Amino acid sequence: MKPPKVLEQSIAVFGESGSGKTVLLSSFYGAMQEAEFDRTSLYNVTADDVSQGIRLHKNYLGMRNADKRPPTNKFRASRYAFSARFKGDSRKRASVDALRLVWHDYPGDWFEETPVNAEEGRRRVETFKQLLGADVALVLVDGQRLVEESGQEEKYLKLLMTNLRNGLLSLKDGLLADEGRLTNFPRIWVMALSKADLLPHMDVYDFRDLLIEKAGDDLDALRRAVGELVEADEALALGADFVLLSSAKFDAERIRVLDRVGVDLIHPMAAVLPLETHARWASLKALPAKVGDALLENVDGLAGLLVGRRVPLPLPGPAGVLAGLLGPRIAKAAADLAGGKLKQVHATALEKQEYAAATLAAFKLALEDAERAKVLLRGLE
Ligand SMILES: Nc1nc2c(ncn2[C@@H]2O[C@H](COP(=O)(O)OP(=O)(O)O)[C@@H](O)[C@H]2O)c(=O)[nH]1
Ligand SMILES: [Mg+2]
Numbered sequence: 001m002k003p004p005k006v007l008e009q010s011i012a013v014f015g016e017s018g019s020g021k022t023v024l025l026s027s028f029y030g031a032m033q034e035a036e037f038d039r040t041s042l043y044n045v046t047a048d049d050v051s052q053g054i055r056l057h058k059n060y061l062g063m064r065n066a067d068k069r070p071p072t073n074k075f076r077a078s079r080y081a082f083s084a085r086f087k088g089d090s091r092k093r094a095s096v097d098a099l100r101l102v103w104h105d106y107p108g109d110w111f112e113e114t115p116v117n118a119e120e121g122r123r124r125v126e127t128f129k130q131l132l133g134a135d136v137a138l139v140l141v142d143g144q145r146l147v148e149e150s151g152q153e154e155k156y157l158k159l160l161m162t163n164l165r166n167g168l169l170s171l172k173d174g175l176l177a178d179e180g181r182l183t184n185f186p187r188i189w190v191m192a193l194s195k196a197d198l199l200p201h202m203d204v205y206d207f208r209d210l211l212i213e214k215a216g217d218d219l220d221a222l223r224r225a226v227g228e229l230v231e232a233d234e235a236l237a238l239g240a241d242f243v244l245l246s247s248a249k250f251d252a253e254r255i256r257v258l259d260r261v262g263v264d265l266i267h268p269m270a271a272v273l274p275l276e277t278h279a280r281w282a283s284l285k286a287l288p289a290k291v292g293d294a295l296l297e298n299v300d301g302l303a304g305l306l307v308g309r310r311v312p313l314p315l316p317g318p319a320g321v322l323a324g325l326l327g328p329r330i331a332k333a334a335a336d337l338a339g340g341k342l343k344q345v346h347a348t349a350l351e352k353q354e355y356a357a358a359t360l361a362a363f364k365l366a367l368e369d370a371e372r373a374k375v376l377l378r379g380l381e
């Protein structure tokens with residue numbers, strides 16, 4: 001039997017303690033264990049680490065059935081891997097059996113407190129290196145803090161951005177010690193309003209405007225700090241994409257897990273945002289070839305799925321030249337699929353039971369819907 005073919009995306013989630021990371025993870029995972037999800041979806045999702053999965057599911061059930069909040073600081077692990085395995089006939093899977101989502105959880109204290117000693121400093125750099133393969137980072141902005149600081153939100157927002165920036169800069173020397181600026185590092189930083197249910201009148205445009213108005217300079221300083229870490233900072237989007245997230249609706253007594261916002265966009269964002277953005281960046285003339293290749297390499301599997309064609313691996317000689325031409329074209333064709341054409345690709349893939357392709361098309365459609373609903377705002381035109 002051939003080993004299963006898995007395409008992997010990772011996402012790094014940054015949020016201060018109390019900003020909603022554990023609840024978000026539990027809601028994300030628990031929702032996909034519901035019978036209704038199982039009945040209607042093209043894949044099953046499991047946690048690669050079984051006990052991690054059980055803990056998250058238990059958290060979810062506690063919220064759903066007993067209105068109990070997940071215990072705080074229970075999880076020490078900062079890496080969670082989930083696999084979405086496709087149902088149906090394996091011969092029709094067009095070489096992809098599963099999409100894996102790796103979720104890196106960065107606790108806020110990391111960025112709020114300086115390391116106590118050199119050893120701890122080294123350990124932070126080592127742990128941080130785990131996220132170097134992530135294409136997308138989510139920065140959680142705590143909606144509860146915005147409510148508490150209503151009218152003077154800049155107090156909280158500036159501190160949040162500054163802490164994150166200082167945290168990253170403090171890791172800089174350790175991160176760049178080996179080979180200089182990083183080719184693989186999250187280049188898409190999405191600002192996420194967590195606990196969005198507490199601000200029911202705020203749509204994603206209002207959220208963006210608030211951030212820019214109250215902490216635009218700090219956001220820009222954060223962008224420049226990340227720019228100092230990556231090779232070719234023209235391929236960097238920080239402060240361009242925004243999303244609203246609510247893991248559940250928390251009333252005084254009830255926790256309504258079915259009232260979620262944006263949680264179902266996390267996997268689609270991790271897969272689709274790089275696909276669309278990397279294809280565009282790779283066509284920039286000024287970009288070093290090494291960076292362009294790395295950007296395309298991260299998305300060629302997904303692009304091939306959507307346009308129904310595997311991208312050949314780089315080959316020597318004329319074939320290599322051909323692959324070099326084909327890769328960007330396939331990525332661009334996949335990135336450009338939208339609207340009616342995308343719906344067609346989705347319907348055809350469903351009909352042919354090519355579930356991986358259908359899922360990726362559905363991910364893209366979900367982002368389009370979220371934009372229309374003003375839950376997601378993408379910087380791309
Ligand atoms: N209203 C609302 N409250 C939330 C939401 N997510 C988390 N909370 C609240 O925030 C608290 C801290 O969340 P938690 O996920 O433990 O934060 P963490 O420290 O970042 O892991 C929870 O106990 C809830 O009371 C949300 O989506 N909406
Ligand atoms: Mg937590």
